Amino acid sequence: MKLVILESYVMHPGDLDWSGLRALVDDTDxxxxxxxxxxxxxxxxxxxAVVNKCRIDEGVLARCPGLRWVGIIATGTDNLDLEACRRHGVKVANVPAYSTYSVAQMAFSLLLAVCQCPERQDRxxxxxYWQLQVPPGYGILPQVELYGKTFGVVGYGNIGRQAARxxxxMGMKVLACTRTRRPADAAGGVEFVELPDLLAASDVVSLHCPATPATRGMMDAAALARMKPGAILLNTARGALVDEAAVAAALTSGQLGWYAADAFAVEPLPMDSPLRTAPHTLFTPHVAWATGGALQRLMEITAQNLATFLQGHGQNIVNP
Known part of the structure; x- marks a missing residue:
């Protein structure tokens, strides 16, 4: 069989490679x-075929009649038309939970940077300069202690649960809003509430849900207006979850205290995005998933996905 890797940039040369996949097939491009x-x-x-952000849809599938398996080196499958793949007899395998700890860690890296400005303090x-002598031009704001504050988790999958932990x-009260609740969740010291209640009560709201027809644009002007004035919004999930123009307006008005994000509706973030000129923002270029530990798991699970497919069954198939 022949394997085509369409986005090899995902792996850092010299650290990880595609040898685990190449060893499973006769021919690789x-x-x-x-x-x-x-x-x-x-x-x-x-x-x-192995993809990351490439769009696999009806137009592609119609021109590739021999395709039987697509491995997406990610958890989310927003860029794949799963129903079209099913119609064409193409199984799609994703990589769940590989970046759980890294993405939750990034959410708190962003939050701590907002609350204590370590990079600006370092400069x-x-x-x-020292302590209170630092000029206002450095943009250092009063430090915020998170102990006793309320942390709202929107989406309580693997990453949401780790963020809650x-x-x-850190001594925060945790509220969670989730579509599906597992029996074990009640033992985690987390209070489950509806989204409007979570927004109204949380000092920090952290998004950890996939982008679906039900969640796209969920953080719009109305949702932002329900939040505590000056609250912090974190997005390490999907850019499509937020109305970025509404976020920029809420930041400008002061209704939203900070917006810190690792994911954007359009990537790279366009130069004319209203977020670029909004106050109190902190951005990273969608790299929360790319720690060495997460990438190692990503490669191992992707190789297992392909190996099990070649053996006749397949694991992590998202369109059975």
């Missing part, structure tokens, strides 16, 4: 990045 119009020609007559010290370890 590898491309660093692939534009949409290049997807079908590059897959060609291959039976197997001030290096420039010769971290928040509780």
């Amino acid at each position: 590898e491309y660093v990045r692939t534009a949409y119009e290049e997807i079908a020609p590059r897959i060609g007559d291959a039976q197997l 001030a010290v290096r420039d010769g 971290i928040a509780r370890a």
Whole structure:
């Protein structure tokens, strides 16, 4: 069988490679990045493909009749038309939970940076300033203690639960809003509430749900108006969950205290995005998932996904 890797940039050269996948097949083609119009020609007559952000839809599938398996090196499948894949007899396997600890960690990295400005404090010290002598131009705001504050988790999957554990370890009260609740969740010291109640009560709201028709744009002007004035919104999930123009307006008015995000509706973040000129923002370029530990798990699970498919059954199939 032939395997086509369409986005090899996901792995850091010298740290991790695709040898685990190559060892499973006779023929492998590898491309660093692939534009949409290049997807079908590059897959060609291959039976197997690995993607990250590439869009696999009816137009691609119609031109690749030999394709039988797509491995997405991610958890989310927003860029794949799963129903079209099912119609064409293409199984899609994702990689669940590989980045749980890294993404939850990033949520708190952003939160702590907002609350205590360590990078700005570091620049001030290096420039010769100390404590209350730091000029206003450094943008250092009063520090915020998280102990006793309320942390609202929207989406209580693997990452949401890990974020809740971290928040509780820091002495925060945790509220959670989730579509599905597991029996064991009640023992975690977390109070489950509806979204409007969570928004009204939380000092920090952290998004950890997938982008679905029900959740896209959920953090719109109305939702932001329900939040505590000056609250912090964290998004390490999907950019599509928020109305970015509404977030920028809420930041400008002061209704929203901070917006810290690792994911955006359009990536890279457009230069004309209203978020770029809004006050009190902190951004990272969608890299929460890319720690060494997470990437190692990503590669191992992707190789297992392919190996089990070749053995005749397949694991982590999202469109059975």
